[in-house]
Amino acid sequence: MATKLKIQEKSSSNPYGDLPGKAFWRPAVADRSMFDIDELWTPKFRIAPKAPVATFGSCFAQHIGNALKNRHFNWLMAETPPPGMSEEGAKLYNYNVFSARTANIYTTSLLRQWTSWALGHGSPPDEYWRKGERYYDPFRPAIEPNGFESLAEMRQSREEVIKAFRACIENAHFFVFTLGLTESWFNRHEGYEYPMCPGTVAGEFDENAHEFRNQGFEEVRSALMDAIRMMRQANPKLRFILTVSPVPLTATKSDKHVLVATMYSKSVLRAVAGQVAMNHKLVDYFPSYEIINSAVFKGSFFEPNMRGVNKRGVDLVMDHFFQGLVHKFGDYFTASRRKAAVVRSKKLEEVCEEELLGAFGAAR
Amino acid sequence: MRIAVIGNSHIGSLKRGAAMLPIDEIEHDLVFFGARSHSLRELVVEGRALVPTSEIVANAIAFTSGGEMKIDVDHYDAFLLYGMEARPFLPPEDHFYSSAVIARTLKDLFEGTLSHATLLKLRAITDKPIYLGHNPMKAAPRTSGSQSTKPYERGLTMLNDAIYSPMGAALLPQPLETVVNGNASNIIYSQGSKSLAIGDGHDDALHPDMDLNHMNDEFGSMWLRDWFAKLA
Numbered sequence: 318m319a320t321k322l323k324i325q326e327k328s329s330s331n332p333y334g335d336l337p338g339k340a341f342w343r344p345a346v347a348d349r350s351m352f353d354i355d356e357l358w359t360p361k362f363r364i365a366p367k368a369p370v371a372t373f374g375s376c377f378a379q380h381i382g383n384a385l386k387n388r389h390f391n392w393l394m395a396e397t398p399p400p401g402m403s404e405e406g407a408k409l410y411n412y413n414v415f416s417a418r419t420a421n422i423y424t425t426s427l428l429r430q431w432t433s434w435a436l437g438h439g440s441p442p443d444e445y446w447r448k449g450e451r452y453y454d455p456f457r458p459a460i461e462p463n464g465f466e467s468l469a470e471m472r473q474s475r476e477e478v479i480k481a482f483r484a485c486i487e488n489a490h491f492f493v494f495t496l497g498l499t500e501s502w503f504n505r506h507e508g509y510e511y512p513m514c515p516g517t518v519a520g521e522f523d524e525n526a527h528e529f530r531n532q533g534f535e536e537v538r539s540a541l542m543d544a545i546r547m548m549r550q551a552n553p554k555l556r557f558i559l560t561v562s563p564v565p566l567t568a569t570k571s572d573k574h575v576l577v578a579t580m581y582s583k584s585v586l587r588a589v590a591g592q593v594a595m596n597h598k599l600v601d602y603f604p605s606y607e608i609i610n611s612a613v614f615k616g617s618f619f620e621p622n623m624r625g626v627n628k629r630g631v632d633l634v635m636d637h638f639f640q641g642l643v644h645k646f647g648d649y650f651t652a653s654r655r656k657a658a659v660v661r662s663k664k665l666e667e668v669c670e671e672e673l674l675g676a677f678g679a680a681r
Numbered sequence: 682m683r684i685a686v687i688g689n690s691h692i693g694s695l696k697r698g699a700a701m702l703p704i705d706e707i708e709h710d711l712v713f714f715g716a717r718s719h720s721l722r723e724l725v726v727e728g729r730a731l732v733p734t735s736e737i738v739a740n741a742i743a744f745t746s747g748g749e750m751k752i753d754v755d756h757y758d759a760f761l762l763y764g765m766e767a768r769p770f771l772p773p774e775d776h777f778y779s780s781a782v783i784a785r786t787l788k789d790l791f792e793g794t795l796s797h798a799t800l801l802k803l804r805a806i807t808d809k810p811i812y813l814g815h816n817p818m819k820a821a822p823r824t825s826g827s828q829s830t831k832p833y834e835r836g837l838t839m840l841n842d843a844i845y846s847p848m849g850a851a852l853l854p855q856p857l858e859t860v861v862n863g864n865a866s867n868i869i870y871s872q873g874s875k876s877l878a879i880g881d882g883h884d885d886a887l888h889p890d891m892d893l894n895h896m897n898d899e900f901g902s903m904w905l906r907d908w909f910a911k912l913a
Contacts, residue, residue: 461779
């Protein structure tokens with residue numbers, strides 16, 4: 318009896334004794350419906366509804382912007398469609414997808430590249446792609462469904478997006494970036510990166526000029542930190558929220574099975590995002606990846622192809638995002654949320670160029 | 682010329698504005714065919730005429746035209762489609778857009794509108810001139826910013842080149858002296874605007890003060906005077 322008591326006293330004074338329920342699997346997960354799991358995110362920053370929030374990154378980042386807009390937060394839109402363009406037209410031409418028309422920025426090294434161009438630390442190369450009479454931007458090959466009518470137009474359009482990306486850096490209070498891929502394609506001679514392998518959406522693949530790299534932890538981390546440093550230099554008030562896309566790879570060039578390659582890629586990205594957020598008070602990590610991918614959620618939020626995330630999953634992720642803010646800072650945007658209740662539910666369709674790679678595996 | 686003026690609530694200001702014009706300024710014989718909101722969408726082509734398919738629209742057309750039951754294209758030398766969701770294009774000066782984006786926007790501004798549907802029906806049965814007047818730009822007070830109407834005029838030229846001219850039609854500007862801030866109607870022209878009279882209890886009822894989309898009779902007079910000058 319005396320021994321038992323002694324053990325109990327010891328256990329109540331150990332580091333786990335005073336931890337909240339969320340720290341323990343049984344009360345936080347096992348004893349709950351997956352829909353009742355909460356406190357997955359304790360945000361570092363209060364995002365005021367009026368604070369401009371820029372969103373960029375991989376496919377999944379698109380949902381964050383839409384959710385912010387639907388809840389009447391200030392989703393920063395630095396490159397808008399012309400007045401009068403329909404919603405369908407805007408979607409076709411990739412407006413209102415991210416805060417500027419960069420298209421998906423899958424890797425942290427691409428983020429660094431765009432940041433460098435936007436802030437004048439570098440300039441885009443002269444390379445362009447041509448298909449018939451149309452011109453394609455190697456850095457946004459699917460931004461216009463049929464390319465551009467001239468090289469000059471393609472370059473002017475790119476100047477426009479670079480200007481808009483710079484405006485986002487300078488004017489945003491929060492920069493949300495969704496890390497998507499580690500697999501990447503570079504120009505072997507010049508060192509710049511393509512968002513898509515040349516020859517897939519447009520351009521021609523040349524094995525002497527185009528180099529595949531599956532980036533490791535340090536490459537991903539250092540590129541991300543370079544981008545953050547550059548942005549903070551331009552806008553010292555800017556804070557960052559990182560997420561990792563839960564969407565698996567469409568295809569891999571890593572010689573591994575695509576499932577194994579996906580797990581590698583996401584693990585690296587998750588580790589980088591976690592470490593950067595842990596080491597920098599101006600950077601937070603939001604666990605959208607975990608909400609969709611944890612075994613606890615049984616894959617329920619994937620479409621039947623086990624790749625696309627369904628609307629219920631997207632909604633759950635974003636509910637956790639806003640609930641996290643409420644839990645930490647109180648219900649400071651109730652009015653906005655009331656308005657959101659009457660906002661028509663928008664169809665959430667991703668614009669994901671990487672999916673185009675699937676076409677190359679269709680016959681297999 | 683004998684001109685059929687076809688439109689929704691917006692032709693109220695034109696019709697009353699025409700009545701305000703001195704007789705020597707009315708250079709053309711205008712016959713108004715009006716019905717509120719989207720109801721003219723139901724017009725169908727029958728032979729060489731646009732014919733209403735409901736009693737409500739038939740009554741509205743008869744009331745506004747002084748007894749006509751259909752729009753017989755052989756009775757008119759030209760047609761004006763006024764309001765009917767036609768919109769101007771206001772190209773932003775400080776942004777670059779590709780030609781494909783502009784082309785898509787011009788198409789979006791036109792396709793699916795009531796004016797589009799009516800223009801197609803008319804063009805199916807006549808080659809006579811068709812003019813369009815867009816919904817007046819939303820009213821606003823003059824601000825201290827640019828008052829240039831150049832982007833507005835440039836946008837109309839783009840719409841005409843890409844959309845209307847190929848259909849043998851012309852989109853007309855609202856009088857430039859009614860435009861403020863380059864993109865709005867001067868708020869003095871929305872004050873005292875009234876609903877279109879179609880022979881019901883709402884005839885000529887004052888629009889609420891907060892209605893910035895409908896213009897008053899003075900605007901209608903100015904619009905017609907401006908158009909007549911162009912026709913001359």
